[in-house]
Amino acid sequence: MERRQLEYFVAIVEHGGFTHAAKALRVAQPSLSRAIAKLEHELGVALFHRVGRHAVLSSAGELLADRARLVLRDFDALRAAARAVGDGPVGRVDVAATSSSALEPVISIVARLRQRHPGVLVSTSSAVSAAEVVAMVAQGRCEVGVCGSAERPAGQGLVAHHLRDEEFLLVAPPGTGAGRDGVVTLRDLTGMRFVVTKPATAVRALFDRLAEAVPGLAVAAEVGDRSVVLPMVLRGIGAGLMPDGWAELALRAGAEVCRFDPPERLPQWLVHRAGKVTPATRAFLDIALPGADRATVTRT
Incomplete structure (x- = not known):
């Protein structure tokens, strides 16, 4: 062969x-x-x-x-290991991420990685859900996955690290006047209309949960491409629920951004296969994981 x-x-x-x-x-x-x-x-x-x-x-x-995918990655790991002897980590690491995780923390990790290890190329692949991220890593399509999930991701031969708790925010059209001093409660959402993503995403799960508790909460538009949620919010079609990584962009664009009281948070995880990894993947993990977080590794 x-x-x-x-x-x-x-x-x-x-x-x-x-x-x-x-x-x-x-x-x-x-x-x-x-x-x-x-x-x-x-x-x-x-x-x-x-x-x-x-x-x-x-x-x-x-x-x-x-x-076959795993065998090909092993070939690449051998080549990268030989090249890394004199030049430091080099090669490519493929990262699967949901859209919010691709924004943060992946962007910050890539920025630090480029400064420390310019020979490492990060290639990201988008996934709709945490389950898809885990599947892409388990199947060998990507070496690392980053996603939000209420439960620790699990799979045969996988390792999961807790990265941080992502906070979800209310992003409303200009002039809405939602909440007070940048904070909203569930009562403030009564009768509001929302631009939502399709089912299977963490953001949609949050909206569905809020809709059960808040009278008159309604869907103004349902989108498959999450990148159009903010433009729709800015055009006044409805409010949106967005992870904290979008806050700066939404504020600069003119939207109103509010935190929830109590906060709405979701754990973010980094997933990779157990065992040896390529030098490029090791460099990515070293940047992404503070030493204290390594104690939270779970092998399944």
């Missing part, structure tokens, strides 16, 4: 078929097909079912996909 065969196989899985994978890899499709046929012959199993012009993973292919 050659590394090239595994790279081709993973590319087909990631890009959804032979044609798109060949374009992404910049190789001729017949060459790609021959490499996969050779891999299937060596393994003695079919990795794909050919259904018309489409390729669907077989059960054996599904089993190999996650392991």
Whole structure:
């Protein structure tokens, strides 16, 4: 089995078929097909079912996909370890994050990492929920995950660290006059209309919980792209619930920003696989995790 065969196989899985994978890899499709046929012959199993012009993973292919990603990451770790001997940590670390976590603390971690280890490249991938973040790390699609979750993320072979408690804020259109001195209570929300994200996000879960307790709380608009919530708030469509990482941007844009009394908080977690990690990943973890937090590691 050659590394090239595994790279081709993973590319087909990631890009959804032979044609798109060949374009992404910049190789001729017949060459790609021959490499996969050779891999299937060596393994003695079919990795794909050919259904018309489409390729669907077989059960054996599904089993190999996650392991192939991990093998390729091990190859990259060996290369990066050799390069790091004289130059310090180098290489790439892939980080899965929900949108609020990608804003903070990931941005701050990347900024500090660039100052200390300029040879490390961070590539972020977006996820809708904490469950998706955990799955992306467990499957080997990313080495590190950052997400908000009321419960400590768990998964076979995963390690979870508590980073901080993220605070959710009320962001209201200019001139709303919500709350007093930048603070709102549940009573202040009575009858308000909100721009909300679709289900499965932490922000939507918070809104649904508030809606059960506050009379007249209603949805003004439901969006799939969380980046449009603030523009909608600024246009007066409704208020929004946003993590504290958005506070500065919302204030500069002219929105009203208020804290809740009592505060609405959600733990943020950093997740990675147990065992050895690449030098680039180790550098990311060293920046992200103060020494005191390492005692909170949970191995599952």
